[in-house]
Amino acid sequence: MTSTVRLQREPFDAADEAAKLTRGRKDVGALVTFTGICRGVEDGEPIASLTLEHYPGMAESEIERHVAEARERWPLLGVTVLHRYGRILPGEDIVLVATASSHREAAFAAGEFLMDYLKTRAPFWKQVEKSGGKTWVDAKAADDAAAGRWIAPRHERETAE
Amino acid sequence: MSLKLRYFAWVRERIGKPEETIEIPPGIATVADLMTWLASRGEEYAHAFKNANVIRAAVDQKHVRANAAIKNAREIAFFPPMTGG
Numbered sequence: 001m002t003s004t005v006r007l008q009r010e011p012f013d014a015a016d017e018a019a020k021l022t023r024g025r026k027d028v029g030a031l032v033t034f035t036g037i038c039r040g041v042e043d044g045e046p047i048a049s050l051t052l053e054h055y056p057g058m059a060e061s062e063i064e065r066h067v068a069e070a071r072e073r074w075p076l077l078g079v080t081v082l083h084r085y086g087r088i089l090p091g092e093d094i095v096l097v098a099t100a101s102s103h104r105e106a107a108f109a110a111g112e113f114l115m116d117y118l119k120t121r122a123p124f125w126k127q128v129e130k131s132g133g134k135t136w137v138d139a140k141a142a143d144d145a146a147a148g149r150w151i152a153p154r155h156e157r158e159t160a161e
Numbered sequence: 162m163s164l165k166l167r168y169f170a171w172v173r174e175r176i177g178k179p180e181e182t183i184e185i186p187p188g189i190a191t192v193a194d195l196m197t198w199l200a201s202r203g204e205e206y207a208h209a210f211k212n213a214n215v216i217r218a219a220v221d222q223k224h225v226r227a228n229a230a231i232k233n234a235r236e237i238a239f240f241p242p243m244t245g246g
Contacts, residue, residue, distance in 0.1 A: 124245030
């Protein structure tokens with residue numbers, strides 16, 4: 001199964017990366033693509049940029065670990081996760097999650113699972129730049145709640161830990 | 162024991178450096194113990210670890226809870242809750 005996890009500073013082409021998951025294949029019936037984009041407004045104020053700091057090494061291994069979990073939980077034929085770091089401008093893509101499977105249920109569920117985990121467990125930290133300067137973005141309780149929906153039943157967790 | 166410590170985001174800013182290698186005195190068994198000891202090393206550390214229950218930790222690049230043992234660790238990182246994705 002094709003699995004790509006990549007961190008990069010440069011912008012990516014979401015359509016091109018997603019197309020790689022289906023090119024030349026006859027078994028993929030469902031391709032789900034999610035792109036996270038830098039907004040231009042935060043709390044009613046225009047933002048100049050977003051800067052993403054990350055923990056090199058751990059960011060890749062955490063994402064890879066969650067891709068491996070997604071593959072165990074759903075019948076996937078391909079997964080791509082791209083995550084940028086560094087300075088990102090409004091309108092630019094930050095993150096891509098693309099999942100391919102025979103049928104849509106697995107592709108949708110795995111895509112949502114991976115995004116919910118990227119929001120809470122992937123070691124990245126965002127700083128937002130506005131006219132007054134740069135401030136660190138706070139983690140949201142809603143993101144933790146979203147990630148919590150995916151926790152495996154108790155006996156599975158104990159085996160995994 | 163000699164340990165590499167890494168700091169990210171505002172933890173890094175408050176301490177004033179992204180990483181350091183230090184000698185940990187004996188008797189420091191867990192991540193929580195380590196945070197308490199680090200907070201005592203100076204004002205900048207105290208400021209960074211003021212709300213210890215907000216700080217997250219990773220031992221050898223894996224997320225851990227505050228009661229995790231540090232015994233054979235090579236690298237421990239401290240950071241605020243993550244905002245990736």
